[in-house]
Amino acid sequence: MxxxxxxxxxxxxxxxxxxxxxxxxxxxxxxxxxxESTILESDIENQYLQMKAEGLRIPTKHMKCNILEDIMVxxxxxxxAKLDSLVVEEGQVERQLDARLQYYIQMIGSKEKLEDYFHxxxxxxxxxxxxxxxxxxxxxxxxxxxxxxxxxxxxEVRAFYRSxxxxxxxxxxxxxxxxxxxINPPYSEEAKLAARQKLLExxxxxxxxxxxxxxxxxxxxxxxxxxxxxxxGYQGKAQLVKNFARVAFSLKQGQVSQIVETPFxxxxxxxxxxxxxxxxxxxxxxxPKLSADAIRRxxxxxxxxxxxxxxxxxxxxxxAFLYSEDDKTRTMGGLMINPAxxxxxxxxxxxxxxxxxxxxxxxxxxxxxxxxxxxxTGNVVFKIxxxxxxxxxxxxxxxxxxxxxxxxxxxxxxxxxxxNWIREELKTTYVKVNEAYRHCSFRFKGWVH
Numbered sequence: 001m002x003x004x005x006x007x008x009x010x011x012x013x014x015x016x017x018x019x020x021x022x023x024x025x026x027x028x029x030x031x032x033x034x035x036e037s038t039i040l041e042s043d044i045e046n047q048y049l050q051m052k053a054e055g056l057r058i059p060t061k062h063m064k065c066n067i068l069e070d071i072m073v074x075x076x077x078x079x080x081a082k083l084d085s086l087v088v089e090e091g092q093v094e095r096q097l098d099a100r101l102q103y104y105i106q107m108i109g110s111k112e113k114l115e116d117y118f119h120x121x122x123x124x125x126x127x128x129x130x131x132x133x134x135x136x137x138x139x140x141x142x143x144x145x146x147x148x149x150x151x152x153x154x155x156e157v158r159a160f161y162r163s164x165x166x167x168x169x170x171x172x173x174x175x176x177x178x179x180x181x182x183i184n185p186p187y188s189e190e191a192k193l194a195a196r197q198k199l200l201e202x203x204x205x206x207x208x209x210x211x212x213x214x215x216x217x218x219x220x221x222x223x224x225x226x227x228x229x230x231x232x233g234y235q236g237k238a239q240l241v242k243n244f245a246r247v248a249f250s251l252k253q254g255q256v257s258q259i260v261e262t263p264f265x266x267x268x269x270x271x272x273x274x275x276x277x278x279x280x281x282x283x284x285x286x287x288p289k290l291s292a293d294a295i296r297r298x299x300x301x302x303x304x305x306x307x308x309x310x311x312x313x314x315x316x317x318x319x320a321f322l323y324s325e326d327d328k329t330r331t332m333g334g335l336m337i338n339p340a341x342x343x344x345x346x347x348x349x350x351x352x353x354x355x356x357x358x359x360x361x362x363x364x365x366x367x368x369x370x371x372x373x374x375x376x377t378g379n380v381v382f383k384i385x386x387x388x389x390x391x392x393x394x395x396x397x398x399x400x401x402x403x404x405x406x407x408x409x410x411x412x413x414x415x416x417x418x419x420n421w422i423r424e425e426l427k428t429t430y431v432k433v434n435e436a437y438r439h440c441s442f443r444f445k446g447w448v449h
Contacts (some may be wrong), residue, residue: 014340031275031434032447034072037078044068056236066431072447074139076425081142088137091234091278096232097126097133109186146421147414152406160409169395170404175345177388179334181305182326182373184381185298191288195266199259199286203268206256212282214269221265222285230282234275245303248281265375271420290380295372298382302370306384309367315385316367334386343403345391348375355385362387419444 032039044067051063101114101122108114111122152160161169202219206212216230225232237438247331251257251271262266265287272280308314320334329336338346341419348356358368367386369412375381396404426446433440438448 001357016271019367030433031213031437032068032072032075033430033432034075035429035431037075039068039071039075039080043071047071062441065437068437068440068442069442069447072431072433073422076422077134077139077142078430079429080425081138084142084145085140086138086145087140088134089236091236091239091276092277093130093134093137094135094234094280097129098228100129100133101126102227123336138353143418147417149411150414150417152410152413153396156413157406158398158410159403160412161405168409172391172394172396172401172404173349174346174393175391176223176351177344177391178336178346178355179320179386179388180329180336180383181302181316181320181324181334181385182329182375182381183298183301183323184325184384185294187288187291188294191291192266195286195288196259199266199268199284202284202286203256203259206268206270211233212256215280216284219286220284221287222283225283230270230284231272232281232283234278234280236278244283248279249274251281265380287378295382299370300381302384306367306369309386335388341403358385359387364389422446 008012015156022336028040028042030038031041031044044064047067048064058126071360105111105114108117114125115122118128121130198219203214206215213229213231215323217226217389220226220230222230237249240248241264244260244262244267247257248269248271251269253271253273255271255281257267257269260269267283270282272282276281301323305314305319309316317333320330320332324330324334334344338342338350348360351359354373362368362385364387368384370382370384373383391400394400398405421447422444426444431447431449433448434435440448442448
């Protein structure tokens with residue numbers, strides 16, 4: 001996105017959900033009104049103090065004016081979102097709240113310390129943040145609606161590139177094009193039985209009165225939810241794996257399911273609450289363990305494949321098609337797709353630690369030895385990879401970096417559209433700024449009449 005769009009979101013959550021950074025009382029007053037929303041002196045002061053506490057180097061002379069204008073823009077977006085009857089799903093709010101509170105817990109050290117800091121329970125803190133979070137999501141949705149129709153033609157992208165001063169053309173880090181062959185070793189029936197037996201024992205303990213939440217924290221192999229006692233937050237059917245969703249939506253409040261199998265492993269599920277077409281459940285995940293024999297067989301197969309490729313008796317592309325068990329890459333000659341960009345190039349920073357370590361040891365055209373890897377379902381797989389090519393660090397150009405330049409150009413155009421929207425809205429929206437802030441040199445002139 002362009003610079004202006006980033007400017008509009010940089011303070012977004014800090015304004016809506018700001019952890020107080022001082023016990024000092026602020027004498028409050030209304031400093032601005034936008035539509036039906038009021039902005040208080042404390043809204044500005046709390047954000048200013050938080051920025052200082054986070055060690056940000058800020059020019060104090062105009063910063064409070066900038067903070068006020070950021071908040072007024074958010075209120076302007078919120079005003080229009082309400083006029084347009086935009087809504088956000090409760091499940092989305094719940095997930096964002098969980099993520100934000102986990103971030104705060106990591107910052108402050110523990111859930112208990114967070115509760116001590118606010119002198120409230122975790123659930124009370126969550127409720128305090130719920131409406132501000134909903135407003136934040138509405139303003140983001142409104143902003144996206146304003147710029148969603150912005151398109152760029154190839155001619156506009158070329159014109160944008162030619163207009164860039166030499167020192168504004170971005171440098172592109174070294175990039176790697178990678179192919180892979182993946183083997184998913186099967187779990188033995190004994191391993192599956194052991195996982196199921198463990199869950200049956202846990203289910204029995206829960207039915208006999210032990211806490212599902214406590215046992216999830218102790219035994220669940222889903223690290224994302226285990227720390228929350230297995231709780232997933234409100235989600236719809238489309239957001240859950242099919243078989244998991246089918247069972248979760250069939251449960252009554254407090255009920256514990258039988259064992260459920262998904263690509264992630266085996267689960268038991270407990271219904272916490274249901275709101276319309278969304279459920280909040282806890283689960284305990286147990287994964288079967290790979291046998292030494294399965295690991296050995298996967299290594300031997302990949303060793304054999306790599307040997308044939310190195311001896312030129314089999315191309316990597318053909319081997320990927322014949323042997324790879326990763327459906328996303330096998331029909332593309334094993335070419336990995338960068339989820340961040342949608343193309344086949346990765347910087348070293350865009351690779352996880354394991355893959356980056358393997359790739360850094362290869363020269364173009366070389367194939368790795370087999371290595372163990374954890375896929376996006378948390379299951380253990382084995383791979384060999386080929387470093388197909390390296391694209392040296394360079395200044396962005398239209399031949400190699402068209403998508404990047406297109407996004408840069410689109411960002412600038414979105415910024416222009418968004419700023420024009422603000423100017424037009426200020427002509428028809430009631431805005432009043434307190435005398436104490438009327439001296440500010442706002443970016444948009446319509447705030448003060």
